[in-house]
Amino acid sequence: MSxxxxxxxxxxxxxxxxxxxxxxxGHVTEVFVALDADVRMTKRAVLLAQNKGIPVVLVDSKRELGRACKIQVGAAVCAITEW
Structure with a gap:
């Protein structure tokens, strides 16, 4: 689903x-983070989203997240924006 x-x-x-x-x-509505990404890299984005009350969705794979974002490589983090 994610x-x-x-x-x-x-x-x-x-x-x-x-x-x-x-x-x-302040234009982000939701953040997606791959569980197989390095936590040291994704930590800042996750903490910032949580502090701003923006939902953080954990997904299994960087590769699949990259495909969902229509790029040829894996993506550790992506965000859906309102504009």
Whole structure:
């Protein structure tokens, strides 16, 4: 279900740095984090989302998350935005 939600989203942001920037601007509605990603890398995005009250969804695979985001490589973090 989570991968489908990412696939159907009109606007997604892929990557840790881009997701953190979008969280800081306040345009993110939901964050997706791959469980097989390095926690040290994803921790900042997860904590920022939780502090702002934005839902964080855990998914199993970076590879599948990357495919859902329509990229050729794995994605540790992605976000759905409202604009």
């Amino acid at each position: 991968y489908e939600k990412v696939k159907q989203a009109k606007k997604t942001i892929v990557g840790i740095k881009q997701t953190v920037k979008a969280l800081q601007t």
